[in-house]
Amino acid sequence: MALPPLLSPTQRAEALEKAGRSRKRRTEIKAQVKSGDISIDGVLDLALKDEAIRKMRVRELLESVSGVGKVRALALMERLKISPTRRIAGLGRHQIKELRSEFMNPSHAIPLGRLFVLSGPGGVGKSTIAARLRALDVFWVSVSATTRFPRSNERDGIDYFFISEEEFLRRVKDGQFLEWADFAGNKYGTPRAAVEEALVAGRNVLLEIEIDGARQVKSHLPQALLIFLEPPTWEELVSRLEARGTDDPLRRAERLQLAQEELAAASYFDLVIINDRVERVVEQLIGLTS
Numbered sequence: 001m002a003l004p005p006l007l008s009p010t011q012r013a014e015a016l017e018k019a020g021r022s023r024k025r026r027t028e029i030k031a032q033v034k035s036g037d038i039s040i041d042g043v044l045d046l047a048l049k050d051e052a053i054r055k056m057r058v059r060e061l062l063e064s065v066s067g068v069g070k071v072r073a074l075a076l077m078e079r080l081k082i083s084p085t086r087r088i089a090g091l092g093r094h095q096i097k098e099l100r101s102e103f104m105n106p107s108h109a110i111p112l113g114r115l116f117v118l119s120g121p122g123g124v125g126k127s128t129i130a131a132r133l134r135a136l137d138v139f140w141v142s143v144s145a146t147t148r149f150p151r152s153n154e155r156d157g158i159d160y161f162f163i164s165e166e167e168f169l170r171r172v173k174d175g176q177f178l179e180w181a182d183f184a185g186n187k188y189g190t191p192r193a194a195v196e197e198a199l200v201a202g203r204n205v206l207l208e209i210e211i212d213g214a215r216q217v218k219s220h221l222p223q224a225l226l227i228f229l230e231p232p233t234w235e236e237l238v239s240r241l242e243a244r245g246t247d248d249p250l251r252r253a254e255r256l257q258l259a260q261e262e263l264a265a266a267s268y269f270d271l272v273i274i275n276d277r278v279e280r281v282v283e284q285l286i287g288l289t290s
């Protein structure tokens, strides 16, 4: 194999400077795409004569379009048979034509499902609502992985995937979770692949998770709708947590303390719903999908 030519210090400095200028140019263009100052069509035109733009990854370009984001960009590339690492320079004529028409006529865009995140203090009744919605099949409800031991009424693969701490950490390292958090001494995480598949299949997806996880989802996927479920009163939440025969007294005390902190997070959410009646909450959530 031929070795690359050796560069003199001056040539190396010039090459580094050129790479820096190209990176800056790509960042500027992505910001313009984000603010709507330039269209995908416009960027593809510029790429004909601008080497820095030709080197931009297609994925980064698509992710900068407002409302597209990571999941939709990947789904679109998969549909147009563009490999995830392809740069603009590597696009075929046919792919360029398809990309242009995709963004000229957004009605061509794939009907991605929406992501809904139901959160709120432990004991507020999120899992009852999620179970009801799953049974009605209006949402595809994600099944989380957890390191917590199963309660007597829970089934592996249906209520949770019950896994060891070691396995959980391995999946974190592999990037298999869309979000994950520590909660009351255990780890909980949303399996990424299943959620992405459901969204690409056009399903409305519901995650029933605690608050830290909801925040992580919003930062990766700003288009997700974050819903906070609130108890009608603090006393009601206390009595629900105390009525839970599945936790020991120490655990209940911990969860009450946590619930107090969690209630303070409501203002971060897009929507607050009071869980006074399960049927009413279910109806309200279904109403959000139309």
Ligand code: 5GP
Pocket (backbone or CB within 6 Å): 120, 121, 122, 126, 144, 145, 148, 179, 180, 181, 183, 188, 189, 190, 191, 208, 209, 210, 211, 212, 213, 214
């Ligand atoms: P529990 O142990 O009572 O089933 O759940 C404890 C808390 O963990 C609840 O607030 C529940 O919503 C949350 N939770 C369940 N699955 C996940 C998950 O995948 N990610 C995060 N961040 N929280 C979860």
